[in-house]
Amino acid sequence: MKNDPGLTILDAQDAVCSRLEKIFSGTTYNSAAGVRKPVSIYPQDLPVPNGNDDDVDSDPAVTETPYIITRLTEGKVEGDDNNILLILIFGAYDQANDRSGYRDVVSMIQRVIASVKAKPYVGKNFEVHKDDIPWAINQENTSPYNFGAMQLTLSVPSYNQEPDSALV
Numbered sequence: 001m002k003n004d005p006g007l008t009i010l011d012a013q014d015a016v017c018s019r020l021e022k023i024f025s026g027t028t029y030n031s032a033a034g035v036r037k038p039v040s041i042y043p044q045d046l047p048v049p050n051g052n053d054d055d056v057d058s059d060p061a062v063t064e065t066p067y068i069i070t071r072l073t074e075g076k077v078e079g080d081d082n083n084i085l086l087i088l089i090f091g092a093y094d095q096a097n098d099r100s101g102y103r104d105v106v107s108m109i110q111r112v113i114a115s116v117k118a119k120p121y122v123g124k125n126f127e128v129h130k131d132d133i134p135w136a137i138n139q140e141n142t143s144p145y146n147f148g149a150m151q152l153t154l155s156v157p158s159y160n161q162e163p164d165s166a167l168v
Helices: 009-023 102-118
Strands: 028-030 036-038 040-043 067-078 081-093 126-128 135-137 145-155
Touching: 009 040, 009 067, 009 081, 009 102, 009 126, 009 145, 028 081, 028 102, 081 102, 102 135, 102 145
Parallel strands: 040 067
Antiparallel strands: 028 036, 067 081, 081 145, 126 145, 135 145
């Protein structure tokens, strides 16, 4: 039996991106441009900067806020289990004098947790391990930019062995 091409590791990452787009549809947060913007979802990393890397105004970590990166970091196939680890990286912006921008990051994290706890399946057949979701927010003063991260472990369908046609 051949593996369904819609059930690969990259399909799992894409399915998480699609789920995040649904979770944050219609939701806006403050941006470095001074207007409220919807959350941008990026697989693996932010876009390449369009300017001098030393110029903070061209750094996507600044200009693309608010955003979530879905970074595929590792996986493990053990017996019939095939698990992958995705790190979600959250970026937000807020110029409030009380440095309350971290609240936007925590809000984004909480929205993802609530969605995953309610519906742990994403895409066709990927299950998020909903009972183990570590997360953290940046503890350094990066105001007005705020960052956080969350770890999601997903089960991906196992690989099936196929007989070698030369031996059959």
